[in-house]
Amino acid sequence: MADLQERELITRAKAGDEPSFEQLIVRCKTRAYNIALRYMRNEDDALDVLQESFIKVFRHLPSFKEESSFDTWVYRIVVNTCNDMLRKNSGAKKIDSVYAGDGEDEEKIVQIPDRSPTPEEALERREKAEMILRSLELLSPEQKEIVILRDVQGFSYEEISSMLDCSLGTVKSRINRARLKLREILLEQNQNFFV
Amino acid sequence: MRNTDCEKTRERLSDYLDGSLLPQDRNAVEEHLGQCGRCREEAEQLREIMSLLSEIPAAPVPDRFDLDLRRALRREIEAQKETEKISGEKDAAVVLPAEDKAVRKERKRPRWKIAGAAAAVFMVGILSVAMMQDGVGIPLRDLAIDKNRTAEETESAADSGGGAGQDQGCQYSIVAKQQAEEDGDEVLRGAAGPAGSDAEVEAASPAPQNSGGNIVMYRSAITEDAVSPTGSGSAGGEAAGGAAQDQDASTPALMATGGLETNTVLPGQGETSEITDSGLSRGAGFSSQDEYSRACAEWMGEYVEALNTKDAALFSDTVATAGINGYTTDAASFTMKLYEDYLGTGELTFRQLHSSSIKLESSFLIEGSRRQVRMDMTGTSSGLSASEILLDLGPWLSGQISETDFTLEGYDVKNGGSEVVFRIETAVSADESGSDGAEDKYGAADESEGNETKHQVKEIVWKKTE
Numbered sequence: 001m002a003d004l005q006e007r008e009l010i011t012r013a014k015a016g017d018e019p020s021f022e023q024l025i026v027r028c029k030t031r032a033y034n035i036a037l038r039y040m041r042n043e044d045d046a047l048d049v050l051q052e053s054f055i056k057v058f059r060h061l062p063s064f065k066e067e068s069s070f071d072t073w074v075y076r077i078v079v080n081t082c083n084d085m086l087r088k089n090s091g092a093k094k095i096d097s098v099y100a101g102d103g104e105d106e107e108k109i110v111q112i113p114d115r116s117p118t119p120e121e122a123l124e125r126r127e128k129a130e131m132i133l134r135s136l137e138l139l140s141p142e143q144k145e146i147v148i149l150r151d152v153q154g155f156s157y158e159e160i161s162s163m164l165d166c167s168l169g170t171v172k173s174r175i176n177r178a179r180l181k182l183r184e185i186l187l188e189q190n191q192n193f194f195v
Numbered sequence: 196m197r198n199t200d201c202e203k204t205r206e207r208l209s210d211y212l213d214g215s216l217l218p219q220d221r222n223a224v225e226e227h228l229g230q231c232g233r234c235r236e237e238a239e240q241l242r243e244i245m246s247l248l249s250e251i252p253a254a255p256v257p258d259r260f261d262l263d264l265r266r267a268l269r270r271e272i273e274a275q276k277e278t279e280k281i282s283g284e285k286d287a288a289v290v291l292p293a294e295d296k297a298v299r300k301e302r303k304r305p306r307w308k309i310a311g312a313a314a315a316v317f318m319v320g321i322l323s324v325a326m327m328q329d330g331v332g333i334p335l336r337d338l339a340i341d342k343n344r345t346a347e348e349t350e351s352a353a354d355s356g357g358g359a360g361q362d363q364g365c366q367y368s369i370v371a372k373q374q375a376e377e378d379g380d381e382v383l384r385g386a387a388g389p390a391g392s393d394a395e396v397e398a399a400s401p402a403p404q405n406s407g408g409n410i411v412m413y414r415s416a417i418t419e420d421a422v423s424p425t426g427s428g429s430a431g432g433e434a435a436g437g438a439a440q441d442q443d444a445s446t447p448a449l450m451a452t453g454g455l456e457t458n459t460v461l462p463g464q465g466e467t468s469e470i471t472d473s474g475l476s477r478g479a480g481f482s483s484q485d486e487y488s489r490a491c492a493e494w495m496g497e498y499v500e501a502l503n504t505k506d507a508a509l510f511s512d513t514v515a516t517a518g519i520n521g522y523t524t525d526a527a528s529f530t531m532k533l534y535e536d537y538l539g540t541g542e543l544t545f546r547q548l549h550s551s552s553i554k555l556e557s558s559f560l561i562e563g564s565r566r567q568v569r570m571d572m573t574g575t576s577s578g579l580s581a582s583e584i585l586l587d588l589g590p591w592l593s594g595q596i597s598e599t600d601f602t603l604e605g606y607d608v609k610n611g612g613s614e615v616v617f618r619i620e621t622a623v624s625a626d627e628s629g630s631d632g633a634e635d636k637y638g639a640a641d642e643s644e645g646n647e648t649k650h651q652v653k654e655i656v657w658k659k660t661e
Contacts, residue, residue, distance in 0.1 A: 125247060132247055157213075
C-alpha cells in the first residue's frame, strides 16, 4: 500500500499538479532508467523510453487505482515501452553477434566502477559482467527481460510477476531457464569463463 | 546423459540459489549437489552469473533528462487542454484512458452482425498490435471522442448529409459531403459543437489541408513491417496501403522526439488527407482540433483501441481495476463476439484463471457438427495475447497448430459506416507440415512447412443490421 505521502502526491498529481508528479517519479527514476538501459543497451534509447514512459504515466495517472504500488506500476510501463521499442526497432536494426561491435560502444554502454580489491580482479569481473550483458541479447526477449529484472535490477519474484503480468510460477521457471541458457552461451563463447 | 535426480535438481536450481525452496526441497537439492559434481559445478556457475550481474551498479540518469521531460510534460499538458477545449462545452470529448469506466458501460452497444466472412479460417483472439510506427499513427486513445452525442443529433446530422449510423448505440454520424460523394468518397465527420450542419462543423474544426474542409482520416498501417511513416509494409495493409501512402511528410511533425513515436497530438499539426479508396479508416495525421466520427459503435472502437495498443499497462490496469467482469465484458466479449459471429451460433463460457488471464471455452455448430474451441487470453508484458487450439476446423487441426498469435492489424469503416472490416494477421508456427488434404471449406489456409512461421492477413466483415 502506498504510504500517506505517496498517496497525497498521487492525488495532487492526478489533479494536474506538475511538481507533485515530478516528485512522484523522482523516487523511481533511476531504477526505471536502469531497466530501460539494460533493455535498450544504449543511453539515448533508454532516455527515449524513460521519457515516453513517464509521459504515459502522467497520461494514465487518472486511471491508476492505487491497488498496486505506484513504483511497480511505473516499472511495468517502462518494461512495456522497452518491449514496444525493441519490437519496433527489430526491423530497422539487427542485434549483431556479441562478437561484433566496437569496443568503444561497449565501453559506453556499461560503466562499472571499480569495487573489487585489486585492479586486476576488478577488470576481470567488469569484463565478465559486460560479457554476460552482451550475451543477454542471445536469449529470447522473455528470458532477457527476466534476467534484467531479477538479477540486474533485483526485483522480487512477486514484483516481477506484477510487472510482467504473469504468474509466480512462470517467473520462477523462466528465470531458471534463462540462467541455465545464459550459462550455456557463456561457456560456448569461452569454456574458461568460469575458471 | 543426466539422470532424473540431476534433472530435478536442475529445475530447482534457481529457486535454490534464490533461497526460496522449502526446507525439504532444499535438503534434497543439497544432498544431490553433494554427490553430483556436474550439478555442483552448474550451481556454482549460476551463482557466479547472478553475482556478477548483481554487482552492476545503477547508472545515474543523465542530467539532460529532467529538462527534456519537463518540456515533454508541458507539451502533453497543452495537448490535453487543447483537446478539452476543442471538444466544446456541450459535447465534452474525453481521452480514453481517463474515461470513467462506468460511463463507458452505459453506452449501448450497436447491433452488428457478421456478414459472411471474407476470410478463410477465422482466428479469434485479438492480440496486442504492433504499436503504430513513427509518424504513422496515433493511438486511438489520444483522439477526441464525441461521447455525448445523442441519437437525435446523430440522426439530424445524418439527415443533413448522407448515410448515418441510425443505431441508437452508434454515436457518430456519417455525413456524405457532396463533394466527397462526387469523388466517390465518404467522409466521417464528428461535431465539435452542436450537431449538424457542415458549416458549423467546419467552423468548429479548422479545415485540414488538402481536404476541402472535410474532416478526413486515413489509414495508418499497423503492422510489424511498416517501417516508414508513409509506407505500409504488410500484405494486410495493401488495402490501406494506398491510403497510408497518402500520408504526407507532415506526420513526422507529430513526433515529439526523433525516432520515437509520440502519443501527443498538438493542435495545428498533422495534416490529413482524404482517402480515395472505397473506405475510410482511422489514421494518423489529424490534429487535435479535428473531430472525427466513427461508423462503428463507440464501444467497439474503444475495445479495438484497447486491443490495438501495446500499452499493456493500460490494458492491465483495465483488467486489474475492472476485475473479471470488466474484462469479460470488454475485450474478451468483444473478441468472442467476433469469433462467435463468424463461426455461427455458439455458447460461450468464461472462466477466469487469474487476474490477468481468462480461459474461454465455446462450442459451435459448424455444418451440423458440434465443435469445441478453447482459448486462453492472457495479459502479458507485450499486451494481450491469445492462444487457441482449434479442434476439427479445416486444416487448422488440433495437433497441427499448437499456438497461434492473432493481431488486429487494423480495421476499416466502409459503406457509410454500415460495415467494418477487421484485418486479422496471424502468425502460425505449424508443428506438422501440410494438412490432411481435405478441402478447407472456410478458405485456403497457408500451407504449413515444418516449423516455419507463416504470416497471413484475413479479413472479417461486420455489417450493421437494420
